[in-house]
């Protein structure tokens with residue numbers, strides 16, 4: 035469900051025509067619906083209302099401060115994966131007591147900063163990380179609250195790049211070895227064992243991997259409690275999928291029932307780390323058609339077209355990186371005539387595409403196009419490759435819209451760069 039719709043021949047976000055945003059802010063621009071964000075958070079929160087729980091929005095999906103604030107205003111915490119995310123989360127008003135910190139490669143300065151701020155817990159991914167956290171906490175005379183991220187070895191049946199809960203993945207500690215590390219951690223004076231954590235992957239469209247993982251985690255939690263460990267939090271990660279094309283992900287209620295059911299009767303708070311499911315369908319990437327041209331392959335009327343737009347793989351990497359599908363929709367209704375086309379950007383790579391061999395309306399130069407479901411892993415994975423300034427971001431609420439991140443100014447492309455002193459300051463032509 036989302037608040038992007040055709041109204042009188044034009045696509046609007048809530049009460050704002052997308053054309054107005056493009057005129058005011060330019061393209062490419064990400065547009066987020068505040069109503070959709072709030073709605074998604076509300077649904078997710080409500081389905082867990084029968085269970086003590088804390089939603090920690092996985093901010094790597096979209097770390098814009100206005101997005102984080104939308105969720106923290108509704109009571110959300112965040113799941114962070116770096117010191118940079120910690121700094122952004124704090125700037126957006128997230129209470130440290132609602133921050134969980136995941137990731138396989140936490141650096142010392144990041145651990146120190148998180149400890150200093152007093153986050154809820156570290157989701158620890160290896161024995162060495164545990165030792166490092168213990169040493170840093172000792173130096174700082176603190177106790178570090180930790181959960182071990184266990185790898186339940188279940189197949190999430192998603193894209194290999196975003197599956198994380200298999201034995202062969204770099205994430206977590208094998209669930210059968212976890213007991214040993216828990217026993218070690220429980221003996222350290224500067225570590226406080228508070229939970230168990232697991233995250234098996236992203237864009238899951240079936241319920242069974244969640245059920246399998248939760249069952250294995252439950253068995254571990256039971257053993258740990260029997261050993262006398264004070265497990266207060268069970269963090270079950272994120273990963274619930276969304277509809278990009280024709281996927282039918284589990285209903286949030288079904289997901290909540292499966293998870294709450296697995297931990298019934300335990301005196302624990304369940305932590306959830308949804309990312310994509312909260313923001314994915316709440317955003318579009320608005321782009322303008324620059325040129326159209328026929329493919330050099332084939333001949334005749336059925337010949338494939340190239341639609342060249344002003345957004346590229348640096349703005350939205352998912353199609354190039356994972357072969358992901360994003361619907362491409364005209365912002366103003368036009369010709370019913372369909373053609374088969376690749377929608378590509380200006381970047382000098384053949385891997386730079388937003389859609390391939392797609393049946394689309396016969397767009398013309400100047401048309402505005404919405405790339406749908408771009409709210410998650412869109413802007414957050416963007417770069418300045420080809421020295422393209424990063425896109426602007428806009429948030430809509432009702433009939434208002436505001437720029438929540440300006441288009442990157444050209445001067446920022448060289449910010450921090452210095453000309454080496456042994457190079458002439460003036461360019462030479464000989």
Ligand SMILES: *Cc1c(COP(=O)(O)O)cnc(C)c1O
Nearest residue numbers: 092136236272273307308309310
């Ligand atoms: C990426 C990630 C999430 C969020 O995944 P979604 O598929 O966006 O819900 C949650 N937890 C961890 C540890 C992650 O790495």
